[in-house]
Structures are given as structure tokens and as C-alpha cells.
Amino acid sequence: MELSKFSVGYEGREVFWNAENFEGLLFAFTAVALAIFGYGIYGRWQMWKALGKPETRNDNLKERIKLLLLNGVLQVKTFKDIYPGIMHGLIFFGFFVLIFGAAFDATEFHIAEPLGVPFLTGKFYLIFSFLMDLFGLFVLIGVLMAADRRYITKPDRLGYKGEMDNTPDDAIVLLLLGGIIVTGFIIEALRIHVTNPPWEVWSFAGYTLSKAFASVDNGTAKTLHKITWWVHTFISLGFIAYIPYSRLLHIITTPANHFMSSLKPAGYLEPIRDFETAESFGTGQLEDFSWKQIFDSDACTRCGRCQDGCPAYLSGKHLSPKKLVQDIKTYWLERAPLIVAAKKAAGKAGEGATVEIPAPEKAMVGEVVNLHELWDCTNCMYCMEHCSSSIEHVPKIVGMRQYKVLMEADFAPELQLTFRNMENNSNPWGVGSHLRADWAKDLGIKTLAEDPNVEYLFYVGCSGSFDDRGKKVSMAFAKILQIAGVSFGILGTEEGCCGDSAMRGGNEYLSQTLMQTNIEIMNGYGVKKIICTCPHGYNTLKKDYPHFGGNYEVYHHTEIIADLIAQGKIILKKPVDGLFTFHDSCFLGRYNNIYTQPRSILKALTGMNLAEMERRYDKSFCCGAGGGRMWMEEHDGERINNMRTDQAIATNAHTIAVACPFCLTMMTDGLKARSMEEKIASLDIAEIVWRAMDIEEVKPPVDVCAPTE
Template sequence: MFWITLVIGLAGTAVALALAGRRVLFLYNTAMAGQPDPDRVLQVKRDKKADIEGQVTEVLGQRKLLKWTLAGSAHAAVMWAFFLLATVYLEAAVALLAGLDKKIPWLQTWGPIGFVQDTIALACTAGLIVFTAIRIKNSPKRLERKSRFKGSHLSGAWITLFMIFNVIWTMFFYRGVEWANGNLDYGKGAYFSYLVGHLFDGLSHHTLDVLESIGLLLHIGVALVFLVFVVHSKHLHIFLAPLNVMFKRRPDGLGAAQPMMSGGKPLDFEEADPDEDVFGRGKIEDFTWKGFLDMATCTECGRCQSQCPAWNTGKPLSPKMVILELRDHALAKAPYMLASEEQREKFTDEQKLAMQVDKELVGEDGVIHPDVLWSCTNCGACVEQCPVDIEHIDHILDMRRFQVMIESSFPSEAGVMLKNLENKGNPWGMSEMKRLEWIEELDFEVEVVDDKVSEDTEYLFWVGCAGALEDRAKKTTKAVAELLHIAGVKFAVLGPMEACTGDPARRLGMEFVFQMLGQQNVETLNDAGVKKIVATCPHCFNTLANEYPQIGGNYEVVHHTQLLAHLVEEGKLTPVAPIEEKITYHDPCFLGRHNKVYKQPRDIMATVPGVKTQEMHRHKDRGFCCGAGGARMWMEERIGKRINTERVDEALTTDPDTVSTACPFCLVMLGDAINEKKNSGDAKESLEVVDVSQLLIRSIKGEGTAQEKEPVAAE
């Protein structure tokens, strides 16, 4: 019996490993057919501590998954079962190779080990029951778009649950017979195996030997079949997730958009050749190997989809489906990508059609529909929620870059914005001299940089285009200037020398205009000797702090809420007048998820007497976008419900007196939606949206709630 079991076991193992190895080699070669990305490897070498921390917290600790407590706990149980039950397979290997009665000293004789093995197996079974219930409850057939599993390959998920269940029951069958046959030396430590073993009481030794051999082969066979299935399915993430976490970008928050790369190096626009260099992603081969790793790692869990503001308002963009469609296209085209020129010539038209050789990456009949590409607000909810650190925004942005810079294909309204940026240095096309008009409404002088900032100037106040030119945002600008003046903080502004940071151009995909504006601003800032900057716009803040270092601009940049919270804490600003209002705060995406600034705006409101804060259901890292990011501020929203309307509907559920925020774009978008609600009678006339700095200055100046609120002006 031993030799029969050994031959069957080794033959099955050899076949399974050969099939799995062939698939792994195919996937590796496919990924390596993409563009190089040397920085990913270098960052691991430079920052091994961060890599270890990522593996401990995200892979072993399941940090992101546990944000969703029930599903996260179930996944943690199943994942740890894979780790801990590897010891059972080690025991099975010993039994297969050396005989059913052979044991590894201590490892197979110490009761607590058997206890842990049985306990994690039962916990895994409980996890499978939870997963089954979740998938039935959230079935796309029942919930349609509201199901995070809509669009996922559902059959693969059910097969996986079934295969894991097979691993568990074959383990207990094998170990139960093993105990009954006197070959399980954990005693009652392996308590459930011990209980199962009693089912086989009274059987002959020969019968038990046969059953134990069958149980051993079943347990090993299930694992081998599961291995082959895993490398051909979405559950490849079992092996790839640690790699994707290792090679992920590592900013504190989402941080900067990545520079355009070609051949693993930053693209030099002055020397670039459109025929030789890669401008964004125009075909699947243009993605880097990290892009292919993202595609292969996707678990299809749909967490990104459930949080996406575009998907939640009826638009065609699902971050999950973007990755899956790219993955399916990559796998279809892989044989062509990996073939030599001689082999490619031999492919028939039918074969090329099946391999999607001529299919557009972005197009009406392409892999990604243009409406999908242009629905993205760059809010970062997808990246924040992804348990395996897929970088959806980077891939969407790179596809936009090709469409804008090579195909000249983008929403027409955005073209006006680009021309204004190129000709006037701001998205609205206003005169640069208008950037100083807000100062005339103040009763104190503001230093305007002429050549260099004066030695006693602590901060350059980066006003931004909206802060200088948009009426609602100018109120924030004036409030911040007054607060800095009251606190005795010496600051200066660039005035006409300030140009748009280039964020709208970069997020649209027009990297050339971003580079042009960015280099102009960096030269201005460096020539002026600027070291520290305070900005009211989170988009400017993110660009100045995280993206300008890519082009030689290195400054200490703070958002105004960070500086104001610090000044209040130091006692340089003291709110006195109570504001007896219920206020709900909206987290700007580029301040919150992109830069992890959640605490300071709330701290400011907490110091104002009388204020009662009420969080919306979606807040902080799960906050819902206003709809203006990703250059969407300058594009019409023609599909589905307006994102800003959805967000205001959510705000209204808190019955607020005021909606506060900390971003000029959010101020405009939420203000417009509130006006619509007022006109339809769905919001009280006194409701307004203000920046937190406006609340603070109102309290400090003793105005409180006695001040008559100004209605939100329509644009």
C-alpha cells in the first residue's frame, strides 16, 4: 500500500507542479514584456524597513481588509489557515515519503500544535460560511449596481470557496482516520480530529490503513488541484499580494502623480520622439511590469467599486472593471506580445482577432470606453480601499496622457481650460493683475514679492487661481490672510508672478503644460528664496509639496488648516464668540486621502465655542468626492447623477446649519448643489457652505452666529 500511495502521490505532484509552473512562467514573461520600472526595485533596496512594515501590517496584519470588520475577520481566518495548515501538509509529505506511522519529533507530537491546527481549520470553516453569506446577500442578480461583486468573475469565487472547504474536510477525514489508526500523536490536543476519529472506531487495522492512505492522497490531491486552479484564476493574489505590497508606491497618502516614464526613465519632452518613446499608455504593452502585476493581483472584491463616486452616481467607471478589462486584454494579447516577428507573421487573421491584436486600448469599441476614462475624479477612494495596493489612478492617468498628448482626444470643455492655462496662467483665462484684487478689500497691508521675499517673512502664502479669482474662494483667502495677520505671522504673496500649479493640466493628462507651468513656478519660487509655503487649495498643496520635487522645487508646504490649528494650539489665535450651529465637515480628497490631513480641520472646529459637529456617513478615508478632482472641475457631467448633488444629499441627512470644508473646489461644487436644493425647496435658505477658516475668523472677531449669513452666490 505504501508504494502505491507513494507513486500516485509523486506522480500527481509532478503533473500539478508542471502545469502550475508553466502558467507562472507564462505570466512572468507577459509581465516582463511591459515597460521597465527600476524605481520599484530601488525603493525596496532603499527602504527595507518600510517593506517589512508593509508585509507585517498589510499582508500578515490584514490592515486594509479589517476596515470591513466582518469580511476582514473572515479573510484573516482563511489566510492564517493557509499559513498554519502548511504544517499539516508538511506532515502529509512525511507520511507520503516515509510511511504513515513516521513522524517529525516534537512537531508532530506536541499537543498545542494539534490544537492550533484544528482551531484555525474550524475558524477557516467559519470564514467560508461568512463569505458564502456575504456573496448571497450581495449578489449582483439581486442588487445590480449596488453589489460590489457586479462585474466580477463569480464562478471562480464559488469554486475557490468549494476548494478551500475540500482542503478542510479532507484534513479532518485524514487526521480522524490517522487517530483511529494510532498514528496521530497529538492526543486530545487535536480535539476535533480526535472527535472525528471516533467515527472510525471498530474498523480493522487493514481497513484503517487503506482509509488513511486514501485520506492522505485526497488531502494532497485537493491542494494540488487547488494550486493549478489558483494560478489560472483571480486567486493568484494568494501569491502575488505580498509582491504587490512590496513594490507599491510609498507616500504618506496617495501623494504625487507619477512623472511620465519611457523605457524606465523620466520622459524628456525636448528630446522625446513620439515614434520611439512611450507617451502614457496607448497599447497594453506600454504598461510597466508593475502595471501587469496590479492586473494579475486584483482579487475582484469590488471594494474600490463600492467606494467610487463615479460608479455610485450611475457612471460607467468601475475601478475594478478597468483593471479586469486590462487584465483580460493583456492575457488575450500575450501570445502575440511574446511571439517573435517571424512567429507573428504566421498568425492568421482569425488568430489575431482572438488575440485582440488590433483592438484599441481606449475607444468606443476599445478595451476601455472613453466615458470610463473621463469619469475619474482622481479622488483616490479606490486606491485607499484596495486590500492589495493596486494603483488605479496611475493607470487611468497614463491612459489619459496618451489620449490627450498623442490622440488629442478629450472632452472639448477641457480644451478651453488648457488654452487658458497656456495663455493666461489660470484656468479661467483672467488677467494676471486680477490676482491682487482681493488684497484691496483688507484693512492691512500684504507684502507682494517683487524680487525676493524679505528676511522676516515666515511663509509665502500661495493663494492659487481659485483663491485669487473665484468669488467664493476669495472669502477663504481673505479669512486666512486676516488670521495670519492677527496671529502675527509675517507672510507674502506672489501676486501677478504666481501661475497655476499645473494640477488641472496634469490630472487631465497634458503633462507638457504641467511641466511648463511647474518649471515657471519653481524658477519664480527659487529665485525669490522661498522656503516655506502655506496653501489654501489642497490641489495646490499636493502639487507644491509632492510633485514639484520632481522638477526641482523642494519646499516645506503646509495646508492652511494645519497652520491655523497650530496657531490655535499655541494660543496665537483664540476663538471667543460662540457659533451655535450644527456643522458637518466634508473632507477634500486631495487633503484627506491624498495627504492624510483629517485631524486639523476638525481640531479647528472643536475649538470654536458652540459648534456641534456631525459627521456624514462617509467621512475621513471613506469620504465622498465633490466631483471636481481629476480636472473634472472643467468638464461637463452628463452621465448619471451629479457627484456634488449626491454629496450634498448625504450632508443634508445630518440636518446641518452649515457645511464646512477646506478646499475652494469643494466650496464651489457643494455651493452649487446647495443652491439647487434651495431652489427646489429641499434645503433651508439659511444653509451655507464655508471654509473652516471662515468659521474661525468669525469667532475670533466676535461675530459668532449674530452675523447675518450671506446666501451662497450662484456662479
């Protein structure tokens, strides 16, 4: 045992024990590591700012700092997924504490001790030692969990279609992380073995490990300690130096991306504002993305959460949001250095010199990003909701679609027909626009032209106006409003397509035309409050119409019905039979956070038994109709609606309740495809409520053979 100034009651340890003379070298090596780190970050910084359109992502600092603390520090989004959340949390919080520990050590050694005020002593030291060991162990467990996932369990999401996307870097990083902890524990164990103070049981891991060195003599142990100390130092410094050149860069880019999250409403798409003057529309080249959209791809950790709930990917189509982002990143890694070099060359040539950026060798849309992937997306926003790096996938996809549609007019023929139908008859089916209000003929509903002094405009939308199933929902909802005494009117044949499918299908020009036509009419009647039965209309009226002067309070019918029930304005007399399940529509749930209202309506029904699907709330599985996909053929893989229907069937429910006409069509078709339409009904919440209100007299069957007078 060596002599020590510490004793029971004055516990502690010499911070640079057995390494007293290494300080100078350590500083020198640290400087080298930091220099390598700094050089890498500087290079990356140049690349980040090399290309991309301007975009403001540093406004509203308060909100941004909150997001950084929540998602960057507290890892809220990471914990949304339990196992990987814990795995990452162990490593993240483990290192977080260890770094503080190292800082304490350094402060003790360089500041506190020389000043004669050591603080790493006594009880504080004991607790400190315990925590260091505990969190070190946490990191080790996290690393082992990560290694198990990557190399043994191999979940599909860490690859693409059965092929793991492991790189040597992934292994290096895990080895570095594990190496730091293991060597740290060995150093501690050797020190404890030599100094052997009784209080070091508090450093429980090092203490336990020290028993392994019981037969080693002090001299050998000290030599071993010195060697391990240097190994530990080099791994740690190597780790720091390696950050900018590896996936470890996410330590910087991911929190930065949380800080720069979109503060716009969920699923927001920036409108094209300069049709008359711009020469290019949409994203045809990497440079057409904003710098933030490009930065996104550098914040991607390939964790695959996006892929895990992507209806396109899971149904065997080409798209994987992860792959899409990684493809953009790979291309950026090729392009950005060329542009940085070109800028440097222009800088050397003096002021005014033009930056000659080499022309891209590949077409971004079509070659870098696979066209199938682009059109597979249903805009369901699962990827964005669950991305633990706050990456915004959907706007990128829509941007590239815009390029294909607006610039090249190269897209699916069936979508072309849909657009023409919208142009000619303001609805995707192309049914004569004069038939839009036919569903309301016998209901005594006034149009705003007849009476504009109503509280609400019921914006019916195309499905509610033209689709046979949708029309029934419109009727049910209108009758509910009438019974509840709500003052409302419709636009009748003056109503037009909301523009959502056109916008998400990349036809921003058409969607804006449709939106502006509606706004002109709505504003002409002084509309203030609008109710939609279709979440697509609801979402676009709420979020996109304000860009063009359409500022309304927009409600979804489930919000209104829930409210009417709460106020006692509608009474649900008739009990319901059987088991129900509820399908969360993407544009209601993830886009507008409406999860509870539809469920509160269902729960208000007497006899309601609700069986939830496994994928529900923000993890709900898309029906397959969003993002313009409603109007497109589904050539590859399984049909998304059938998959969702299977998930609903698995609950044993007798009724699938929905709150979206697209979902209603998809579920109805799915039930037919599975030959379950006789056993299971798919109904809109409004239909369920109207039936439960039990007001409509059952019409006696018409006897066509009765003698007519």
C-alpha cells in the same frame, strides 16, 4: 482498537497511519503537481516580463519588506474592511497555520522519527492537534462566508452595475478550499474512530466527527480512510497545480504587489521629462504602461473594494476601478502570449533578429478602456487607498488621459476651454490675469515684489483669487495671519495657476509650463515656505514642483491655523452655534494624511458640536471636483456633489465645514440643488475661525438715503 506506541502521557499519532505505503506515490504526484505549478508560473513570468516600460520597484528593500509583512502577511489592508477582512483572514491565517502543520508532520515523519527524536508528542502534540483543528475550522468558516458573499448576499462590488462577475474559477477555488478541509477532517475522524486514543478529544473537530462513524466497522473505516486520504491528497495537489491558472495566483501576485508598492508620496504622478525628443506621450498602448502598471492588473482579485467607494461608480457613471483594471488584464492576457511567442520566434531565428510583435487589433484607449470611464475619474484615490492588492489606478488613468490630450487632442470641449484659459490667463476661468490680486486690494497685504523678506508666501491659487466664494476664504485667512502676526506676502499678479487640474486632466505639457512659470518667480524671490488654502495647489506644490527645481516647505492653511491656535496666537472668542460636520477633501486627506488638523481647529471652537459623516477620513466621499472634473460637465448619473451634500445633510448639521475651495463650490452648489442653502451653510475652516475670532468690527449698514454733505 489497534496497538499503538503512544499512550496517555506520551500522546501522539502515527503520521502516515493507514497510508504507510503511499509515500512513493505521494512524492510522485507531488512532483507532477509542482511541475504543473512551475510550468504555469514560468509561463506567467514570461508574460509579466513580455511588455511594459522599465520601472524600478526593488529599491529600499527594508521599506518594501515592511510593506510585504504588513499587507502580505499581517493583511493590514485587507482588514480595513471588516467582514471581507475577517473572511479572508480566516482562510489566509487558517491555511498559513495548516501549512506549518503539514510541514511539522513531514519533518516528524521524514526527519525527526528516523533520527529517533520525535517531537510531535505529549503536550506539544495535543496543542498542535487542537490548533490544527481550530485553524482548519477557521478556513471552513471563511470559505462558507466567501460562498455566502459570492452566491447569496451578492454585494454589488462583486459585480458591475448589478451583474455579478462570477466565473467558474471562483466556484472551483472555493470547492477546492472547502474540499481540502472537509476531507482532512474526515480522514482525521476515521483515524480517531479506528485508533480511538483518549487524548484525541483535543482534535475536537475530528473527534466530534468521528462519532458519526460510530457504527462503521474498523475494516470499512480503514478502506474509507484510504479513499478519503487520496481524495484529500489529490485536492491538495490539485490546488497547488491550479494556482497559476486561476485567481489563486493572487497568492503570489498580491504579496508581490505589496512588496513593489509605490514608495513615492501618495498620488504621485511621474512627470513626462522628454517633450522635445519623445514621439509618443502618455499611455496609448498597453506597451506604454510600465511593467509594474501591467503587473498590477494581475494582482487584482476583483474584490471590489475600489468600486465600493468610487464616487464615479456610486453616482452611476461608467467607471469602476475594478472593471478598468480587469479590462487591462483581459487585454494583457490576449496580447502578452503573442509577444512572448514573437520573442521566442526571434530568439530561434538567432541573434539580431527583430522581434516582430503583431500590431494590436484594438485601440487600448477607447476600445479596451472605455473613454467615459477614463474621464469619469475624480482622482479621489479612494481606490488606491483601499485596494488590498496595492494597485495604483490613478496614474494609469492620468497616463491614458495624457494620450488622449497630448497625442490626439481628443477630449471634452469644456476642458479644452479650461486649458486655453489657463494658457491665456493662467487660470481655469479665463478671467484676466491682471485681476488676480484684486481680492487683496483693501487688506494691506504686500506682494513679494514689494517686500520679499517674509517668512511665508501665501500662494492663493486660482479659486482664492477669482472665485467669489474663494476670495472670501482668502480674505479670512489673510486676516487671520495678519492678526496672528505671521510674516507673509503674496505674489499678486505674478502668481499663476498651480497646474493641478491641467496635470490631472492629462495636459502634462501645459501643467509643466504653468509650474515652471511659478517656480521661476518663486525662486526669484527666494521663497522657502508656502501656505496654500487649496489642497490641490498644496499637493502639487509639495509633490510635483520639486521635479522642476521648486523645493519648498509647503503647508496647508489648516496646518497653520491649527498651529496658531495651539500656540495661542489666535483666540477664538466667540462661541459657535449649531451642529457642524466636516468634509474631508481628497487632496488633503487621502493624498496628504491631513485629517486631524482641521478637526483640531473645529474642536478648539467654543460650543462646537461635530457630527461626523458616515464616509469620513480615508473613506471620505469625493465632492466630485478633483482630477480636472471641476471643469467638466457631469452628463451621466447622479451629480457627485449632490450625493456628498446629501451625506452631509444626513448628519443634521447646520454648517458643512470644508478646507478646499473646490469642495466649497461643490457643497454650496449641492445645498442649492437640494434647496437647503437657507438652512445649512458651507464654510471654509478659515472663515469659521475668522468669525470666531470676532475681531472685525461689524460695519454699520450704509444708509444710502442719508443726505450727503
